[in-house]
Each structure stands twice: as structure tokens, then as C-alpha cells.
Amino acid sequence: MEVSFGEDRILFLRYDFPGATVHPTGTLTAGQIRDADWELWRPEIRTTLGETLFVPHEQQAELKQFCLRNDIAGKQRLDIWSDLLEPFLDTEFSPEHVQATDNRLRQAGLSCEEAAGIRRRLTPLMHAYNFDSMLWEWVDLNLYDLLSAATGPLVAPGIQAALGDLAEFYGWAMEIADRRR
Incomplete structure (x- = not known):
């Protein structure tokens, strides 16, 4: 960049x-x-x-x-992607922490079902990015990390290809990111 x-x-x-x-x-x-x-x-x-x-x-x-x-x-705002990608961090969270994250996602307009669906879609990508690559991030994964996982060298091309058209994926990620203005 x-x-x-x-x-x-x-x-x-x-x-x-x-x-x-x-x-x-x-x-x-x-x-x-x-x-x-x-x-x-x-x-x-x-x-x-x-x-x-x-x-x-x-x-x-x-x-x-x-x-x-x-x-x-x-303007400072919370990154909705940080909350969505939290399960892919190399750490464990208390039930209270998970509930607070889920509440923030709902306040941003994501139902529990939609958040779960997004996470399911991204599980292979984010596991490859954070664990298989041995990055082992334990503090924060965010929109930049998501885009880096989808396009960068830490994830195998086959996993990236499963996302579909990268421009469409990018647009989808941006639409979600913009929900939390």
C-alpha cells in the first residue's frame, strides 16, 4: 500500500x-x-x-x-468486522464477553443468524489466515485482516478462490462494514 x-x-x-x-x-x-x-x-x-x-x-x-x-x-467507530471475526482469534472469551459482542452486532443490525452465517462462510479463510499461517493473532482481527486474508500470501489460493469473485467479496465486506456508522 x-x-x-x-x-x-x-x-x-x-x-x-x-x-x-x-x-x-x-x-x-x-x-x-x-x-x-x-x-x-x-x-x-x-x-x-x-x-x-x-x-x-x-x-x-x-x-x-x-x-x-x-x-x-x-470519527471513531467500532469495527463491526472486529466483532464478527472475534471467534477466529487465538484466545478464549467469557460467556459475558461473547454476549456483549453479540449485543453490539445486533445493535449494528446483524441478527444472530446473519452473524453466524457470515462466520460460517469465513471459517476456512480465517482459520487459514490466523492459525494455519501461524500468525496466531490474539488481540484483534478486523476488516483489513479480512481483506488481507482474501488476497494476500498467508492463505492458500484454493481457499481464497472459494470466496468467489474478489470484487464482489470486497463489496459485500464493505456493505457490512458500513452498517456501523
């Missing part, structure tokens, strides 16, 4: 996720940005179309300055 900031636009010189509006390269104007969270480890931009785009960690300050210069709101 490679990003360059202009006065009123962001140039994505290399963006690795097929389906993204800026893949493999593209430009995003300030007017196309709904809000951003530059405080995250991997800063995020949310577009007016509901897409989440990522910026390298090293460019947090640049993103913040860009947003302040262009009157773009800084």
Missing part, C-alpha cells in the same frame, strides 16, 4: 485490494470522503459511497492534516 497526500486529494499509488475504487491505483478527492479515523493503528477513510480505505500507519499525521485542511470529520 502506497499513498500520497495532495492539497485536496489523496493519491493511492498502490492499493492491494481488488474491488476497491482505488485498486490498483486511484485518486480520492476531499469531497468523496465522509469521515476518517487517523487514530487507528491502520488509519481509515470512509467514503461517501460507504467504502473503507486504509492508509499506512506511518502516515497517520499526514491523514490528520489532510482532514483538518479539508474540513473532513474525524
Whole structure:
């Protein structure tokens, strides 16, 4: 991922996720940005179309300055994908913790059945990403991890291919991510 900031636009010189509006390269104007969270480890931009785009960690300050210069709101929000992918972490949670996660998912508009279906669909992918690859993440798996699992080198191509068209998968992931505004 490679990003360059202009006065009123962001140039994505290399963006690795097929389906993204800026893949493999593209430009995003300030007017196309709904809000951003530059405080995250991997800063995020949310577009007016509901897409989440990522910026390298090293460019947090640049993103913040860009947003302040262009009157773009800084907004922190919980990552619905962190809650959905929680069962694939290398850790165990108390029943109370699981219930709190389920409650957040319901508040974001996902029924228990829908959340379970999403998790079933992603089980082979996320097991391969976090366990088979020996990543062993135990703190947080999120939207960036999901997209990395679907497109990156840690998961066997056959498992990735089972997801279907990557652009469609990307759109599906973004639609879910945008539920928690």
C-alpha cells in the first residue's frame, strides 16, 4: 500500500485490494470522503459511497492534516468486522464477553443468524489466515485482516478462490462494514 497526500486529494499509488475504487491505483478527492479515523493503528477513510480505505500507519499525521485542511470529520467507530471475526482469534472469551459482542452486532443490525452465517462462510479463510499461517493473532482481527486474508500470501489460493469473485467479496465486506456508522 502506497499513498500520497495532495492539497485536496489523496493519491493511492498502490492499493492491494481488488474491488476497491482505488485498486490498483486511484485518486480520492476531499469531497468523496465522509469521515476518517487517523487514530487507528491502520488509519481509515470512509467514503461517501460507504467504502473503507486504509492508509499506512506511518502516515497517520499526514491523514490528520489532510482532514483538518479539508474540513473532513474525524470519527471513531467500532469495527463491526472486529466483532464478527472475534471467534477466529487465538484466545478464549467469557460467556459475558461473547454476549456483549453479540449485543453490539445486533445493535449494528446483524441478527444472530446473519452473524453466524457470515462466520460460517469465513471459517476456512480465517482459520487459514490466523492459525494455519501461524500468525496466531490474539488481540484483534478486523476488516483489513479480512481483506488481507482474501488476497494476500498467508492463505492458500484454493481457499481464497472459494470466496468467489474478489470484487464482489470486497463489496459485500464493505456493505457490512458500513452498517456501523
